[in-house]
Structures are given as C-alpha cells and as structure tokens.
Amino acid sequence: MKNSSRFRQLLIGSTYTWMVVLALIPYLILFIASFLLPGDDQLVQSGLSFSNYQHLISPAVFSMARSSILLAGVAALLCLLVGYPFAYILAQSSAKVQPLMLLLVMIPFWTNSLIRTYALVMMLKANGVINQVLMALGLIEMPLQLMYTQTAVFIGLVYTLLPFMILPLYAALKAVDPRLVEAGRDLGANWLNTFFRITVPLTTPGIIAGCMLVFLPALGMFYVADVLGGARSMLLGNYIRDQFLIYRNIPMGAAASVTMTVAMGLMLLLYFFASKRLNREAMQ
Amino acid sequence: MSRRLKWIYAGLVYAFLYLPLVVVAIFSFNDSKYSLAWHGFTLRWYEKLWHNSSLMSAALNSLLIAGCAATLATLMGTVAAFIMHQYRFPGRKLLFGSLFVMMMSPDIVIAISLLLLFLALHLPLGFPTLLVAHAVLCVPFVATTVYSRFHGFQRDILDAAKDLGADEYQVFRFIVIPLALPAVVGGWLLSFTLSLDDVIISFFTTGPDFEVLPLRIYSMVRLGIKPDVNALCVVMMGITIVALVLSRTLLKEKE
C-alpha cells in the first residue's frame, strides 16, 4: 500500500513538475515579458506597459503582419484545396496500397523542412530544374526569376506544410462511418451531394486541425522566407527572430509571440467546439 | 471521380512532394559541381562530406541530441500517458489539455518561451538547453502515441493484475511496460525524427558551442550551395525514412 501510493505520487509529481517548469512557467514568462520594456544594459526594464502591443498595430509592423497573415492564410487554403481530395483518395484507397501511400505522405512530413526547402531551391533557382526544363522545351529564352519572390515563399510554405494538412484530414476521413455515406447514396443523394452534405460536415474538426497546423507554422517559418524570399523579411517569424537577435528587443518579440499564441488559442477553441458539436450530434 | 482521375491526381500530389527530393538525390550522385546535366555517377560528394569535419560534427551533434532528447521525452511521455490512463487525480484533464496545446503550439512560440526561461535562469545556451527544449517538443507526441496504445487494451487487464496481487509498481513493470513497449519504442523513433526535423527550436535554444545540422545547413544555404550538402541531405532523409518505417512497423503490431 505504502509502496503503491509512493510510486503513484512519484509519477504524478514528476509529470506535474515537468509540465509546470517547462510549459506553464515559460508561457507565463513570455506573457509577462510582452508587457515589459527593453532595457539598455539589462535585457528588460521593469514597469508594465501595453506599448509593445500598440507598436504591433503601428502601420509599419501592421502591414508586415497583415501580409504575413494573408500569405499564411492563402497557403492554408491552398493546402486544404489540394489536400482534401488527396486525403479523400488516400482514405478510400484499398487496404493493400493504403499503408504505402500513407508512408509516402509521412516521409516528407518527418523529413527536415530545411532540407525540403533547400531541395526546392534546387528547383527554383536561376539555373534550377524548372528553368532548365522550360528553356530546353523552348518555352522561355531567359531564366525566370523564381527565387527571392513572394511566390517562391508561397510555394515553399505550401510545399513544406502540405503533409501537415493531409494527415489530420486523412485521420478525420478515416473516422467517418462508411455506412453514413452509403446511407446518403441510398437515400438518393449523388456523389457531390453526399460529399458536401455528409463527408465534409463530419470532417470539420479535421479541417480546422489541418488549417491550424498549416497556418500557424506558416506564420513562423522564418527560414523558408529567408532561403526562398531573400533579404526581405515577410513573415511574423522573421520579425520575431529579428527582435530577439538583431534589435535585442525581447519584450517586442514576446508580444508578437503572445499574439500568435492567442491566434492558436482561438483556433483551438474553434476546433474544440466543432468536435464537441459533432460528438454531441453523434450521440443523439 | 473516376479511378483514373484519382490516380492522376494522387500522382501529381506525390510528384509535387517528391520531385525536389529526388532531384537532390540525383545531384548528390552527379559528377559535376554546378551543371545540371548528368556527368556520370560518383560518390565523391559523399567522400567529401565524410571529410568535412564541421559538417560531420554538426551531423553527429544532431544525432546525439536526437537520441538523448528522444530518450528523455520517451521517459516523460510514457509516464504521462500511464498516469493519465491509470489514475484519476486532480488536474488530469488539464494535463490532457496542456499536452494537446503543446502539440499544436507553433515551434516558434515554444522556442521563444523556453529561451526566455533559460535567460531568466541565466543558463548558458548549448547542449543541455537544446536537449531540454527538444524533449519538451517531443513529450506530447510520445504521450499521445503511448496513451492510444494503453487505450487499445482493456482497463480490466490492469485491474486483473492487481486482483492477482500485483502492487502498482509490479503492474507497471510486468503488465504496462511489456504491453506498451512497441508504442514506447515507436514514440522514441518519432521523437528522434522530430528532433532531427526541427529547425526553429534549435535556432533559438542552442549556443555557438553546440552547432546542429539544420543550423549548419541554414548558414550554408544562405552562403551558397555546395554538392556535399546534397549528399548530406540524402543521408539525413535516409535516417528519417529508416526511423519512420521502423516506428510504423512497431506501432502497427498491436493489430
């Protein structure tokens, strides 16, 4: 009895300690730091203020943030449009090929995204594969300027994050009871109607999860913007990094991170309510 | 959708995902420094990579940190999964929620909050801070993997062990660990690849004394590409694929 409860306390205690010290406290520090001001000799000054957040909505920063959000949002949307049909095909595929098809999605998912970004450079650069192929086909005479453009960053985000959209969608689609789809067909709905009235609503939580897994990292992947977009920093992630490494303005960087966390919180809530609603409806 | 259309569509998506990787792989064996044209098969970039001590040491550092972080994360994640499955204690749902939030958190937020913690504690950035940061990243993944495995076997089994006289440590030692082993090893391998995959957290939480591969590649790519980087990328992809296939096989065994 004594041993049992001591063992239990040890396990629960160590997990709590881990979560408090390495998750809760860091987030609290981040939150508090976002209300401080940068100091000259010290890293931060004491005294609370909202000026960091005010600065975030100042025109210069705000236009950067807006274009970053737009870029990430469109990337998420495009990933969804490309990924949903693919995940659907994947979920419907026969049990024989499905494990292999899934593995082929997971390999890029787990491959270092910097390596994948680098691989994209090989495709996009002036003497890269795309330009060479287009020139060899006689479609263009001069190499296209693909690298160091907003388009390149955009392609980079979609390319890196597409598997992050496909996998949650696949999981959600697999969970859809095939009898529901059959029932839809049986009741006279055609393929399109069944898809939009049954399959899509049932996979809403998966759609939200996928969008979250693309949108949030897309805001932060500064190295993709660096490598493919050149000197101009375009993403919130570049801004945060610069505040830390170049301007030594920790509170400002913290404020931008908190803003991202709030965005994540909102999306999580959306996800939570969507899946809860679905569960509740499934119960009835 | 007709069958053929489906296959064409899936093929195009795979092509999009794999073409750049295949190109890198081909170039790593091409006997030419800059040209795209095929100049014959060579292994010299791999040889060059082998003798590039800074690249090799960064690669070894990456593997070291991945191994250590995966081990630490597996330990903590398995414990978290076990207590969430087996015990009812205050804050259990909160623990569930926090792990989920940690899993969904953008890397940059995790990186910065941990960086602030390390700064506040005046810890010099290097191996220990990077190790902890990567473990923090991986714990939720291990916990959910192992937890779903626990969920797969009946709660009754643990009750049965207790009924037959096993105390909580013995339940853990003789029932939980052997049953969860495939998931635990799978979780370790996932953590290993997750750590190798990471760029952002490494960027913020390691110091100049302990350089890891992604950061090395990052600076190289910005300065100009050399073919030995191709070779390195292929090696890294190979490691990822092996770890991934292994973990998939292990996790699948439960059926």
Added chain:
Amino acid sequence: MDKPVIELIEVNKQYNGEQALSDISLRVADGEFLSLLGPSGCGKTTLLRLIGGFESCTSGTLLLDGMPVEGIPPEKRAVNTVFQNYALFPHMSVFDNVAFGLRMARKAQDEINGLVAQALKRVQLTGRERRRPSELSGGQQQRVAIARAIVNQPRVLLLDEPLSALDHRLRKQMQRELKRLQRTLNISFILVTHDQDEAFAMSDRVVVMQGGHIEQIGTPMEIYEEPVNLYVADFVGDINVLDGVIEQQSGPQTFAAMVEGAQVSLRSKRNVTPGQRVHVLLRPEDFRLELEQDVAKSRDLFASFHQAKLKGTVQRLYYQGATYDVEVTLEDGKTVQVTEFFDEDSEDLSFKPGDKVILGWYEGWEVVLPYEK
C-alpha cells in the same frame, strides 16, 4: 448462516453525486453460490468491484471473514475476479497468465509449476500452457481466466458476466462446469449476470437488484414463485399482471375478490383487507384454458374452474417448440399470455384465433401483491 465469508452492512456508494448503491446489506455464506441479477446500471457490477477492492464505499461496512477491508487494495484481498472480457494478459502465455498471481505472492517455482498444472487440469486445459491467449477460442480463454483466478485459492471468486461473450450452447456447458467447479473447490462464488436463466441454473441464492437497491434475496424458486413486487416478478420471466379489488375474507388466507371484472377466489399469505386494490400475478404456465363451449357442456370441468372464470377471446397463437403461447383478450380488453402444452393425442392445436375461452388458474399458484401503480 453462522459464519458469513462476506458481509455488507448498509453500504452506500456515490459516483459524482449519483447514488450507485444504496443501503446494501448482504451476507454471503462460505461455499455459497450467489448471483447478483439485474439490468445494466442496477449496481451489480459496482457491488462486485466493491468486494473486489476496485472501488471503495462511500459509507457502510464491508467485512471479509469478519474483518473490515476498507482501504485494503485488491492485491491484498483474498478475493479473485474473473473479468467480463477475461482480461487475459495478451503478452503472456497461458502458463504465465495462470502463474502471475503465484509469482506476485513469491511462491517457489516448483510450487508454482504444480499449482498451475493442477488449475489447468481443473479447467481441462492441460497441454495448452505455451499458447498465447490470442491463439485460444473464446471458451478456452474463459477457462484460462477461471484458472488464473482459482489458482490463488481465494476465499471468494467474483465473476463479472463471465459467460456473456460465449454463444448459447457453450454458455450452457460453462454454466454446468462452473457449478461443478464451485462444488469441488467449496469456495463462495459471486456471479454478476443480467441473464435470469443463468442465475437460476447455477445459484444457491439470487439477489435481484434495481437502481442500486436490493429488491429481493432468495433461492431461485422463491424469487420465481414468490416475487415480492412487480419489478422482481417482471424481471425473472414473463408474467401477467391482473388488477383487482379484495371484497372480503372468505377463509384462512382465502379472499373473495373482483379481478378484471370477474368474481374470483384468491389465496394469499399476505395481509390484505377488504376494499384494498391488488395485483394478481400469474405466469403464462399458471393459467388453465378451456373452450367456453366445452366448459358449458361438462359439469366437472365447470366445477374445476370454481376459483375463477375469466372470459376471453383467443387472438393469436405462437409456436414455441415444446409448448405454444396463446394470446387471449379478456372481456375488459386486457391481453394475457397463456402457455399450453401440446395435446399428445391430437395433431391439431386445441385453440384457434376467435375461439371463446374460459380462463382460470391452478389453485394457489397466483401471487397477490398490493397495488403499485
């Protein structure tokens, strides 16, 4: 019952403010086969888990061999459980499953070998020691679960719906084997089940539960023939409930009453008073049924219906194999089910839909209960 092996005194159990068990008092005799019978959610499994040590009671006392066991974890109780889905350890062989409890008790290897062999022999699984549970059939897994529990020589064996996953034929066979095992081991078995036939076939006593209460405790015969209320009567088999009013006492334990619009004579050990509304419970096989025209023709037949002559019309017949059920509508509109045996001498059924019939019952087979609804 001088030395109960288990005694519960006014045990209560609450889950998140909901009363799962209320005021359970129960004594289980040494060597007794007791069943907890009730629908799902009646608290029978909670009660079993309480005895097993997997739950603790909110209030009340639980004694095992006269000693309170509150706070003693399952691994320290001389009680073992056969779980509903067997809960065999999938990563261990049959031998290791059965040896688990002995190893936890740090028995010597020689002793373990002997005891496991003996237990496996008891459940007729000798020779399967090296198999994994997944390589066994459902019935064999069931036997392993039983062997794993009894090898520890518990004072009480708890069985949580152990046969529910088996098919009908195997279930019957396992019922007989369990009963035989219990006799050989001479320890107490407590069986949780929602299957009335199973409880009746095996048990010395049955505890009928509902909504966390004990409704009735008794031998299977008592429960079936003298249910204390409508719930018990209804749960343990088909029953017809007739409504009536007592008119006067006509003798010791005999009453004149008006039941479903007919003058009848009732027998009851209960104290009922003139003017009281009552239920008269009759199982389908308790009824006597004759064609109205036959009764009118024969004076003897007429006399044999002296207690009750309810008039009705045959609605439908249901073939049941050895018997057939007749659905009869009484004059006041109430429908009752009557079970009739086939007439050995005649190939035809005695009744057909539309027949006018007289309905009575065998003397003393009726159960009179106070009005409940």
